[in-house]
Amino acid sequence: MGFVTSYKLRLRRKRWLLRAYRKGRELTSVVDRTKQIQPSDVLLFSSVRNESVRLPYFLKYYRNQGIRHFLIVDNDSNDGTSEYLAEQNDVSVWHTSASYKRSRFGVDWITWLQTKYGQGHWTLVVDADEFFVYPFCDTRPIRALTDWLDASSIKSFGTMLIDMYPKGQVADTPYEVGQDPLECAPWFDTGNYTISKNSIFGNLWIQGGVRARTFFGDNPAFAPALNKIPLVKWDRRYAYVSSTHMLLPRGLNLVYDEWGGEKASGCLLHTKFLGTFLPKADEELERKQHYAASREYQIYASKLKSYPDLWCSQSEKYINWRQLEVLGLMSKGNWA
Amino acid sequence: MSVGIIMLVHTALDRAEQVARHWASHGCPVVIHADKLVPQDEYQKFAASLSNLQNVRVFRKFSCEWGTWGLVAASQAASEIALSEFPDIGHVYLTSGACLPLRPVEELVDYLAGHADVDFIESASICDVPWTIGGLDTERFSLFFPFSWKQQRYLFDRSVDVQRLLRIKRKVPGNLTPHLGSQWWCLTRNTMTKVLADPNRTKYDRYFSKVWIPDESYFQTLSRLHSRHIESRSLTLAKFDFQGKPHVFYDDHLPLLHRSDCFVARKIWPYADKLYQEFLNRPTSQLRRAEPIPQKIDRIFDKAVERRTRGRPGLLMQSRFPKKGWENNITNSEYSVFEGFDQVIEDFPAWLASVTKARVHGHLFACDRVEFDDGQTVFDGCLSNQPGLRDYAPKDFLLNLVWNTQGEHQCFQFGPQDKQKISQTLVQDANARISVITGAWAIALSKSTEPAEIIRKRAASFQRIEKAHIELLRSSKTKAKVKIWSLAEFLEAPVEHLQPIVKTISKLPHSPLTEAPKLTDLSGFGTFLQQLKNMGMPPYLIGDFPIAEDTKDGVRTYRKSRVMR
Numbered sequence: 001m002g003f004v005t006s007y008k009l010r011l012r013r014k015r016w017l018l019r020a021y022r023k024g025r026e027l028t029s030v031v032d033r034t035k036q037i038q039p040s041d042v043l044l045f046s047s048v049r050n051e052s053v054r055l056p057y058f059l060k061y062y063r064n065q066g067i068r069h070f071l072i073v074d075n076d077s078n079d080g081t082s083e084y085l086a087e088q089n090d091v092s093v094w095h096t097s098a099s100y101k102r103s104r105f106g107v108d109w110i111t112w113l114q115t116k117y118g119q120g121h122w123t124l125v126v127d128a129d130e131f132f133v134y135p136f137c138d139t140r141p142i143r144a145l146t147d148w149l150d151a152s153s154i155k156s157f158g159t160m161l162i163d164m165y166p167k168g169q170v171a172d173t174p175y176e177v178g179q180d181p182l183e184c185a186p187w188f189d190t191g192n193y194t195i196s197k198n199s200i201f202g203n204l205w206i207q208g209g210v211r212a213r214t215f216f217g218d219n220p221a222f223a224p225a226l227n228k229i230p231l232v233k234w235d236r237r238y239a240y241v242s243s244t245h246m247l248l249p250r251g252l253n254l255v256y257d258e259w260g261g262e263k264a265s266g267c268l269l270h271t272k273f274l275g276t277f278l279p280k281a282d283e284e285l286e287r288k289q290h291y292a293a294s295r296e297y298q299i300y301a302s303k304l305k306s307y308p309d310l311w312c313s314q315s316e317k318y319i320n321w322r323q324l325e326v327l328g329l330m331s332k333g334n335w336a
Numbered sequence: 337m338s339v340g341i342i343m344l345v346h347t348a349l350d351r352a353e354q355v356a357r358h359w360a361s362h363g364c365p366v367v368i369h370a371d372k373l374v375p376q377d378e379y380q381k382f383a384a385s386l387s388n389l390q391n392v393r394v395f396r397k398f399s400c401e402w403g404t405w406g407l408v409a410a411s412q413a414a415s416e417i418a419l420s421e422f423p424d425i426g427h428v429y430l431t432s433g434a435c436l437p438l439r440p441v442e443e444l445v446d447y448l449a450g451h452a453d454v455d456f457i458e459s460a461s462i463c464d465v466p467w468t469i470g471g472l473d474t475e476r477f478s479l480f481f482p483f484s485w486k487q488q489r490y491l492f493d494r495s496v497d498v499q500r501l502l503r504i505k506r507k508v509p510g511n512l513t514p515h516l517g518s519q520w521w522c523l524t525r526n527t528m529t530k531v532l533a534d535p536n537r538t539k540y541d542r543y544f545s546k547v548w549i550p551d552e553s554y555f556q557t558l559s560r561l562h563s564r565h566i567e568s569r570s571l572t573l574a575k576f577d578f579q580g581k582p583h584v585f586y587d588d589h590l591p592l593l594h595r596s597d598c599f600v601a602r603k604i605w606p607y608a609d610k611l612y613q614e615f616l617n618r619p620t621s622q623l624r625r626a627e628p629i630p631q632k633i634d635r636i637f638d639k640a641v642e643r644r645t646r647g648r649p650g651l652l653m654q655s656r657f658p659k660k661g662w663e664n665n666i667t668n669s670e671y672s673v674f675e676g677f678d679q680v681i682e683d684f685p686a687w688l689a690s691v692t693k694a695r696v697h698g699h700l701f702a703c704d705r706v707e708f709d710d711g712q713t714v715f716d717g718c719l720s721n722q723p724g725l726r727d728y729a730p731k732d733f734l735l736n737l738v739w740n741t742q743g744e745h746q747c748f749q750f751g752p753q754d755k756q757k758i759s760q761t762l763v764q765d766a767n768a769r770i771s772v773i774t775g776a777w778a779i780a781l782s783k784s785t786e787p788a789e790i791i792r793k794r795a796a797s798f799q800r801i802e803k804a805h806i807e808l809l810r811s812s813k814t815k816a817k818v819k820i821w822s823l824a825e826f827l828e829a830p831v832e833h834l835q836p837i838v839k840t841i842s843k844l845p846h847s848p849l850t851e852a853p854k855l856t857d858l859s860g861f862g863t864f865l866q867q868l869k870n871m872g873m874p875p876y877l878i879g880d881f882p883i884a885e886d887t888k889d890g891v892r893t894y895r896k897s898r899v900m901r
Contacts, residue, residue: 139588144605151581160654191717191740194729195652204657208732213720220728227654256657260664262647265655312714328651328739334577334644336637 005200013248016111016239019104024112026098027073031086034071034117041068042122042142045113047106049075051128052084053276056178058128059088065132066141067124071117073109075100100289107240118234122146125230125244126268129181132159132230133321134266135332148335149233156247157231158255159266160329162188163210164318165273165310173275181271187315188269189213190327193226203227203246203253210310215299224296228268229255264333267324273310337426337449339364339522340418344410345433346371346400348606349382352433356392358616362441365391365422369410372399393417403485405545407519408554415528426452429522434603435572436585436611440618444571444599446625448522455527455563458517458570459556476548477514478505485548509543510536512557519551520572520602523559530562531555573598573630575637578645583637587611592636598628650739650767652732666765667738671746672841673768676776678749680826681853685709685749691851692842694745700737701730701754716740730758738767745841752777752801763808768816770809771837774802775823775878779856782864792871799877806877822879830855 037043044067048055059070069090074082076097085093096109103109114123124142126132134145134157149157164185166173173184193208204227212223228244232252239248246253257263277300284290285297316327324330341359345352345368356366368386370379374396383394397413398406415428427448437444462474479499483491508514523531534540540558544550559566573596575583582603585593587610593601604611647656650668658664672694678684689696689709698707706721713721717740719733720726726733738746750762762768777798781791809818819837826833835849862882868875 136586136588140586141607143607144586147605148584151584152579158654189718191736192719192725193653193736194732195654195657196729197657204654206654210718212725213714213718213722217720217722217724220725256653256655257644257647258657258659258662259645260647260658260662261645261656262643262651262653263655265653312718314714314716314718316718328648328653331653331655332640332643333655334640336583336640 009200009248009250012241013237013239016108016241016248017115017237020108020111020115020239023098023103023108024116026096026103027094027109027112028096030074030082030093030095031091033089033092034069036090037069037117037121039120040143042066042124042146043068043118044070044124044126045072045110045118046070046126046128047073047075047100047109048077048081048128049100050077050079050081050280052077052079052081053175053177054128054181055081055084057180058131059091060178061131061180062124063090065137066143071113073106073113075106100287105243105290107243111239114234114238115236119236121234122149123232123234125232125240129271130161130230131182131269131271132266133269133324133330134159134231135264135321135325135330135335137266137321145335146231146233154263155233156229156252156255157266158204158263159228159230159268160193160206161209161226161228161268161270162324162329163226163270163272164188165210165315167311167315168309170273170310171275171278173273175274175276181274182269182318184274185271186318187311188318190314190316190329194220195227198246198253201241201246201248201253202250203229204256205245213312214310215303222295229253230268231266262331262333264335265330267321267330269318337445337452338422338424339445339448340415340422340425340428341366342411342414342418342428342430343368343433343435344371344400344407344414344430345369345382346374348433349374349378351604351606351612353382353385354612354616355431355433355436356386357389358437359441360389360392363391364441364445365418365425366393367414367418368392368394369398369400369414370394370396372396372406373401391422393421401484401486403549405550407551408544411551411555412532416532419525419529419532425525427522427524428528429571429600430520431572431600432520432602434606435520435600436602436604436615437600438573438593438596438615439599440623443623443625446623447599450625451567453524453526454565454567455521455523455559456567456569456571457521457523457556457559457563459515459560459566459568460517462514462516473516474514475500477508477553479548480504480506480546481548482546506543506546509539511561512540513560514553515556515560516553517556517568518570518572518574519555520570520574520600521555521559522571523555523563527559527563531558534558534562571599571628573601573628573633574603575633577637578641583640585611590614592633596628596630596633597624597626598630598633650735652735665767666761667735667767668742669738669745670767670769671738671748672837673748673750673762673770675750675771676773676823676826677771679751679776679779680773680823680830680856682856684853685747687851687853688747688838688841691838691849692745692747694747694841695741697746697748699750699754700733700748701726701750701756701758703753703755707749727755727757730755731761734758734761747841752798752805756801756805759805759808763811763814763816766815766817769837769840770816770818772806772809772818772820773823773826774806774820775799775875776826777802778823778865778868778875778878779858779861782861788867788871792868792873795868795875796873799873799875802877822877824879824881827855827858827881 044062071092072085073094085091165187166185175184189209193206195204195206198205206227207223216223225245230244281297281300285301290297341364359366379396386392398410400406400410483495485492544554584603584605586605587608649665685696695709697709700706706726708715719736781795865875
């Protein structure tokens with residue numbers, strides 16, 4: 001990597017940060033409880049839209065992992081999301097009716113909040129349908145992980161997004177408020193992922209899983225990226241480049257070992273495919289606020305209706321993180 | 337007799353207080369040194385909380401950054417206090433604020449009473465230890481280390497460079513032989529007194545204060561001078577990872593720590609409530625005289641280091657993506673590639689599966705389809721049979737196939753009619769066993785009813801592709817195990833050639849070929865070859881096939897050789 005490219009990336013990072021600063025002005029505070037934040041707290045950032053059905057379990061799951069404060073951007077929900085969040089005493093809420101697409105799919109808003117409140121904290125950036133799984137997550141709180149990362153001088157923690165799905169038609173999979181979505185959609189693809197390296201940003205690019213298998217067979221290059229770096233010890237100089245797939249400075253993307261070993265890593269269980277999804281997909285298609293002209297949503301809308309089942313005879317049912325470890329979908333690295 | 341506990345603390349003071357209270361209330365005097373960097377108010381609160389205990393002393397004097405002399409100075413000062421103020425002490429045990437006693441204090445006292453003149457200190461001569469990290473093993477004694485490794489890393493590294501350049505070699509004072517070992521020792525009053533009262537102590541201290549990580553070498557070296565009986569092991573269970581950083585124990589290690597029978601473990605995560613709750617409240621009804629067995633715990637930590645440094649072969653994931661040449665085998669386990677066999681032998685996959693019990697696929701890399709075993713549309717691991725997905729990343733496809741079927745030998749057919757991109761990967765993979773019958777593609781062509789000109793073109797193209805492939809297989813960089821026959825060569829004794837292949841794949845204990853494969857009908861093949869030649873396309877990869885004898889007899893000659901010897 002030459003000096004010029006390196007400097008270009010620096011400028012790019014500055015530009016994203018400036019942009020976040022500008023887009024941050026689109027946010028208005030609904031409830032600000034950030035004064036409660038303690039220096040050692042792990043913070044969760046998310047931007048949501050009409051997630052009142054999912055949020056109760058989402059908050060419960062992450063509180064249980066040891067998240068101390070939630071900083072959430074509500075993008076103009078009309079289902080009571082904002083009101084529900086405002087009632088929670090460990091949540092700070094911001095509202096915006098500005099364009100999701102033009103905030104780079106929420107990244108600018110989140111970067112702004114991270115810059116303002118996340119300095120020096122471990123920050124977890126996830127969507128309302130993503131559930132973070134890390135080694136020993138059933139016995140050790142997230143603080144154990146971040147303490148270990150600190151002691152190892154590691155600043156970012158890599159994960160892979162695993163698409164979970166139900167057995168049977170997605171439309172026929174009801175989901176009720178407060179329910180564990182993994183009860184409804186416990187299945188996943190275990191060994192059909194492809195992986196390559198982005199030479200500019202140094203991050204890995206992972207594709208595959210059920211979405212590639214069922215929706216992108218003719219066009220695998222368009223299958224969504226599954227690599228994510230959601231847990232970062234934040235510094236105000238950092239900026240997410242595209243969703244949480246990659247960051248600048250580039251060193252933060254080096255969450256993988258290049259000499260044959262395995263670094264510790266986790267998974268994000270992605271529970272998008274529930275009964276609540278189809279009406280949402282239609283709505284999102286209408287709003288046209290998603291990545292690449294909502295191409296993904298167009299495919300979902302057309303294919304999910306004709307596709308009877310995401311499940312196949314080789315699908316695996318989720319048990320726990322140890323199963324994912326054995327399957328090679330995450331690693332303990334040298335954390336024991 | 338009792339044991340004097342020296343405790344060096346710098347964080348998690350509440351836990352340190354809890355443990356100190358535990359030692360003290362079980363009759364062991366405790367001398368605590370707090371790092372100078374602990375804020376004044378925190379320190380005072382901490383000291384005050386322990387002030388009601390008669391046999392606890394707390395002081396704060398040195399800054400104890402990792403790898404610096406402060407740690408040794410603090411241990412010396414604390415030992416002096418312990419020895420002078422508590423005459424009852426038989427041993428001095430060095431611990432940290434993150435240490436936790438795993439067995440009842442009485443058992444430790446009892447154990448040490450039984451080893452009254454034994455010094456428990458891991459101490460190995462520097463020539464013979466493999467565990468130092470960062471390449472500074474002998475140099476930590478022969479160079480000066482005025483800069484902090486943690487805070488002034490750049491200056492630290494440069495000063496090492498400069499001293500190497502200047503060939504600086506410090507002389508080890510007196511008759512000391514540098515020794516290294518775990519800093520968590522337990523020394524007798526006798527040895528400790530002699531170390532502290534050594535007439536040359538100022539000289540030694542001056543030397544060691546510029547050694548790197550002196551807390552791993554000061555007492556380890558000096559006890560060699562003064563001890564009557566050294567047991568070179570630590571009573572504290574402390575494991576280090578591949579970067580020399582201590583492993584941390586959490587609540588889920590509870591059963592493991594129980595079984596280790598070690599007296600003290602380090603380091604405990606300060607929020608491991610269950611561990612503190614359990615081990616500080618153990619009943620002391622019966623004294624057990626068990627020896628510590630740290631090996632039980634060693635195993636899981638050794639495995640962790642192995643995973644971090646070597647990883648699982650054949651796995652690519654978000655935290656393992658080796659550079660070329662660092663894969664430690666491209667795929668997970670051995671598999672076999674057969675080229676041309678399905679042309680020569682009828683129903684070859686089915687036959688191979690029946691004699692080897694391996695998983696035998698058709699042409700996995702066929703141009704327009706993926707021929708999984710049994711015609712499955714989705715294979716193990718949800719691997720799809722859509723050629724688009726396979727061609728998008730053929731190498732990942734192969735890696736996934738082998739990874740998903742661990743414990744099972746995979747076989748598949750390959751040939752010049754297939755997508756060739758995977759060829760490179762196959763050749764570089766030491767797990768690949770590639771068996772080739774060159775020119776076998778001509779058999780299918782000979783049975784084709786297509787116009788001669790098209791067949792000629794196709795034959796030429798296949799031959800060109802196969803020639804390139806064979807050159808690749810024969811190149812010096814090839815890591816795969818390769819066996820190549822020409823068609824003519826193979827047909828001379830097919831069963832003999834197949835026998836060793838089947839033997840290596842087969843999972844059955846003893847497997848002579850009971851079921852001979854059925855060779856395909858080759859009548860008319862010689863004529864076909866002659867026609868190709870006549871059209872200006874010599875099929876040289878086929879070998880010396882007897883074209884003139886292209887009669888029923890010719891075929892029969894080959895059939896004969898099928899008889900087993």
